[in-house]
């Protein structure tokens with residue numbers, strides 16, 4: 001049942017019941033008053049008639065008495081009149097009463113006996129009447145007869161009916177007004193706002209997104225809307241924190257897997273490098289000896305030099321592998337990061353020229369001193385710069401920036417910490433989306449055999465992680481790549497973290 005209907009019923013039913021009770025009481029009371037009034041009126045008429053009748057009888061003017069009876073019949077509510085002698089015999093009656101026999105013998109006898117008037121209610125024909133029977137006395141107070149005056153009560157019933165009609169109309173009007181008011185009020189101040197709320201609730205439920213329902217007014221419905229919004233916000237916050245938690249857990253698992261893989265790969269690489277190193281030294285030594293032996297022998301010398309170059313390449317790969325495998329803790333000392341960067345970029349001057357790559361280097365002048373392993377940091381910067389150069393076969397611009405700023409460690413989201421941030425931004429080929437997740441993997445390379453070992457980023461990653469820092473990588477296909485190194489100032493060590501990889505293009 002709707003609230004409006006319920007409220008209406010709750011209000012109208014007791015109200016109507018109350019009105020009926022009050023109406024009934026009022027009607028009873030007015031009937032009583034009317035009856036009293038009628039009876040008074042009847043007694044007054046009877047008294048007048050008694051006085052006149054006694055006068056006429058004294059003067060034996062019987063004809064006048066009969067005239068009085070006839071004239072009083074039909075006056076106002078008087079139905080008629082009867083005259084009796086002192087023995088109770090009917091001597092005269094109004095023509096209106098002729099067809100109705102006198103029915104109150106015992107009352108008449110009583111009146112004749114004690115000379116006291118009587119009031120009798122009865123029906124004459126089908127008309128309710130009130131009758132007065134009273135004695136007629138001479139001037140010496142001797143009984144000479146009795147008279148009956150009959151008054152119609154129907155007028156009283158009509159009045160009572162009118163009262164009932166009036167009361168019923170009043171009750172109906174009251175009920176109708178109440179119903180109308182309650183329905184209107186509930187519709188505008190309850191039903192409509194509730195409907196709007198329900199609509200909003202439904203939308204929230206359907207979208208499952210953090211939606212707010214409009215808050216109108218400060219009544220209970222407004223409070224309900226506010227509470228609902230609060231609940232939505234709390235739900236949303238809970239959902240976000242759950243998602244964040246899940247993300248962090250996945251990242252931690254990923255880091256663990258990476259660390260595991262790196263560790264076993266490191267052991268493998270170390271073993272391999274060691275195994276290859278010894279025979280490689282022998283081959284290298286023998287090749288040098290042969291070169292000396294065949295000095296001047298052009299063809300052999302040329303072939304031997306090819307072998308020597310290839311051996312050098314193998315040596316370089318083995319050295320990289322060893323670097324990666326060793327992953328020794330940094331030997332920290334206070335260093336100026338911009339100076340380390342400058343040294344690396346100076347080293348690359350020739351290659352930059354050869355590749356027609358323009359270098360734009362900007363460094364904040366007052367970069368703080370870092371507690372870091374300078375050699376290791378230089379190695380990282382060199383790897384990043386070389387990768388950028390490799391990506392720009394047809395020239396381009398290499399933008400290197402160093403600055404200090406607050407940054408949030410993506411592995412442990414929380415308060416931002418002051419960092420030295422070094423970014424290498426190239427206008428090269430970019431990284432294919434399917435490669436992005438693998439560029440930090442050891443031995444992952446997209447370069448032709450012999451050119452890349454796939455260890456540059458893996459080694460750099462290990463070094464930065466040892467310094468408590470992290471990487472950020474943004475790459476746009478065919479537009480370029482930006483690799484950023486974050487080095488927390490004052491960090492003593494850090495834990496491994498998978499670098500976040502963004503795809504923007």
Ligand SMILES: Nc1ncnc2c1ncn2[C@@H]1O[C@H](COP(=O)(O)OP(=O)(O)O)[C@@H](O)[C@H]1O
Pocket residue numbers: 383387388391426428429430431435439440444445446447451452453454455456457458481
């Ligand atoms: N600046 C860059 N632009 C495009 N690709 C890059 C860049 N830096 C790294 N890469 C990709 O990441 C791979 C791994 O890099 P790295 O670990 O340094 O190994 P390598 O340079 O020996 O291939 C590269 O082969 C290349 O595909």
Ligand SMILES: [Mg+2]
Pocket residue numbers: 383386387452455456457
């Ligand atoms: Mg490289």
